[in-house]
Amino acid sequence: MKNVYENDGITASGKLWEDALYDAGNNAITAQFDGKGSISRYAVMNKYEVFTKFYTLLTLDGVPIDYIRDKKVEMVGKRQITTIDAVRAQIVVTQFLDNTHNCIYTQFAVNAKEDLSFEAVMNFGINYQSYVDQLPGARLNARNLLRILGGFLGGKKQTEEKDGEVLVLRGKVMGDFYIDAALSSGGKMGECDRGFFNQFAVGGKVKAGSTGVFRYVIGAGTRGDYTFCDVKERLAGFDAALKEAQEYIDSLVPPAHVTDPMERTYYKSLLNCSLSNYKELGKFKGFLAGIVYQFPARTYYRDGYWTVLSVLPVKPELVRNEIMTLAHGINKKGECGTAVRYNFKCHWGNHYDSPSFFVIMAYDYAVHTGDMSIFAEKVNGATVYELICAVLERFKQEVDGTGLLVKGGKYNRRDWCDNVFRGGYVTYDEALYCRALQAAAQISGALGKKEKAQAFEADHDRVKKAINALLWDEEKGWYVNYRDGAFVEDNLSIDTVIVALFGIADEARAKRMLQNMEKYLETKNNKEQGMGDWGTMSVYPYYKRAWDIVQKSSLPAYYHNGGDWPYWSNIYAYAKLAYGMDYKYPLLRWFEYNAEKGNYTPVEFYSPIHPDGSLLQAWSSTGAFVMSYPEGDFFKKSL
Structure with a gap:
């Protein structure tokens, strides 16, 4: 069509x-x-x-x-x-x-x-x-x-x-x-x-x-x-419902600077995607990951974080609800699963990115709303601030002498990249941990807890230094994907972009990494991948150790092994915006490409040679976040 x-x-x-x-x-x-x-x-x-x-x-x-x-x-x-x-x-x-x-x-x-x-x-x-x-x-x-x-x-x-x-x-x-x-x-x-x-x-x-x-x-x-x-009652109220549907459409107002017809459609589609995944079931109030995550209904720490970024400027109260629901998923040991179910039970326990996302989400909410009361809210007898301290204290059990998290176990797939066994030092997990420590330091300081603030700040500085010392590859010009003992997976992974976005890399390294991402991950520039102009790859080259990749990621140019994940494409676009680079290709190409294929709502992941992921996927809405903060300074704001 x-x-x-x-x-x-x-x-x-x-x-x-x-x-x-x-x-x-x-x-x-x-x-x-x-x-x-x-x-x-x-x-x-x-x-x-x-x-x-x-x-x-x-x-x-x-x-x-x-x-x-x-x-x-x-x-x-x-x-x-x-x-x-x-x-x-x-x-x-x-x-x-x-x-x-x-x-x-x-x-x-x-x-x-x-x-x-x-x-x-x-x-x-x-x-x-x-x-x-x-x-x-x-x-x-x-x-x-x-x-x-x-x-x-x-x-x-x-x-x-x-x-x-x-x-x-x-x-x-x-x-x-x-x-x-x-x-x-x-x-x-x-x-x-x-x-x-x-x-x-x-x-x-x-x-x-x-x-x-x-x-x-x-x-x-x-x-x-x-x-x-x-x-019968709904049929009697049909005209009112039809009006409500139009009023909802009218409420999805693009930022004033967004005037191009395609970009206005893009923004409305993405914000609608976020809001359409918000559900309430009793005390459970949060964002489902997408249409295939309803049985049982559950909200994910990582999906939730990236989803709320587009919602924060328009409905911050929903973000607050998400934080409180995720707080229920933290156990007495300070561990977080990948998600929290409708009955507040943990879904797939003890993930390496979830604790950091909880801390960062609460921090970003407070920074951009000024609502510090969130930290005094209680869940199961503990305040949100106490839960922040608890998850970071639990993380210390996973830290070695460098200050970095060690993702242990031979078959550890417990982060967003759950079709790849990434062990040892995983740049993505380390960057999130570093950001969470920085956030906790600022929260503690704002709450008058000086000693806590100093301790978190010291840990943050140590982790930041270790990331740059151990995970930067000077010859290649980017941060390696992960380093597991003597083995290094040194492909260029889009999830390492948060090192630049969170200010962990200095400006020279950040720009060099982003330039390499532009060269190798943007398919319009990378002719070696051989499939034409179809979006932004999640990794390139593909994973080199066959035993590390399973299920859909076993295939090249698919899922975590090179497929396009729009939420990452958008976040990468925001990093380019923040550093003054041309960012429209990774921001828009995935949407245009999928509309041409008949995918009319945001897709979870896709590839030109493999089946697409599900549609109306909540975290693919991050492009609306990019448009909402055009100055590129969202992650530079502080308490």
Whole structure:
């Protein structure tokens, strides 16, 4: 399909048969619209995927519309609008989410050129496998088991309720799994399989020169818990929800200096990505990593840190919530896992980057909001400041005589690069640790804890000196990836850019490293990689020791072994901005390249020769952060 950046969104033009997959999320669910009037994905947070397939057949006088008809698809915020030239009529399909409810809204507006009868017929398959697979990880407790048992033993599963022109279908799929739909005029129920509907329609007669509007709202989940949504009520509030969707789009205001249509679209898309991944479930309030991290619902220390950077200037209260949720994941030993689950349980324990991210996130929040009260907030009897001290004290068990962290164990993959066994001194982990010590020193000083501040500052100076003495490669002109005893992985890794960004490298080294990144990681400049101009590589050359790389990173130009991770491309772009270099290529190329491929929301990772990662990935929003702080001095600010 052909893309145009207009009205702060992406407009794709093509034929009706072509997919235009667009992901959307609110506080309860994620959904995907396909540019044909169907719902290609529907996932309820901490529950399950609802559909295996979903089909929409648009008919005029009972005849399905030809799939070679022209269409345009407009995508922005939580909304997709598909306009179809059906010869006898123009059909405008509007699909969207509101901000909070577990339901999906669909409207068909039929602008008739002659008298006709319109009907949209929907059918779908239920994802039973997801229901079963996700039960142990997210929903297995006594209360839910009683609900499930009651659902299996209950009576009639399918009901129809007629209220004027509105038809409400209520179905019980299995156990505690319901599916409901509220249909406007012309609503009909079709096949009922196993006692619940899997086919329905809306439509009616439309006079020449007039517009017929037909709507439905569909929702699935568990009656009586946080997922329940009254679809009849939502259909009655359809116009208010449609207005809310527009107001949400309007609230995504690009910075004043961003005027180019593509860049305005970019900013709105990325900020929408961050906000769409914010979820609240009881006391759990935080940013999920993306659409494939909902079962069980969890927020990551590293993903959360990079995600909140774009949110901080617009909704700092959400950043505060993220900090408090992550604080629950710190155990009594001061250890952090990779993530915190919806029930505050640790997800994959004792990571080497998570503690530093917790400290740095709290610090950045305080620096850029002035809210020092965050450090006095208590979680499980300890203040946030005490937890900062605890995680850094725990880290001392991993430190050797140089002051650096030693990432021990033969198969240690416990940081962001979790498909690579990086041992010993890992530049990325050391730089984060160094920044965390600096942050802790400033926090302690601001709180009047002079001795603590001096101790953290001394540790920071020692680590900074060791990084520059042991991990800089003068011949190559960059910091090595990692040094594990006698072995050195000296490829150029994009995650080492934080050494420049955090001021650990002096200006000469920082610029030299960034110039080499421009030469080797930006594919427009690196002809050796042989795949053309496709973005910014995460490493180059590829990892040289086969035993160190596993799963997707086993393949060259993929995942951690050279694939493009947009969040890193954006952070690298910010480092170039901070040092007065041309930064637009790493900032924008990944977005443009993926839009051309039909990835219309921010992708997790990608490669020109391997499958793409998931879409609507929260930390890929860092480009909005770059645009929000154009002076390049975000990390230079202090308390």
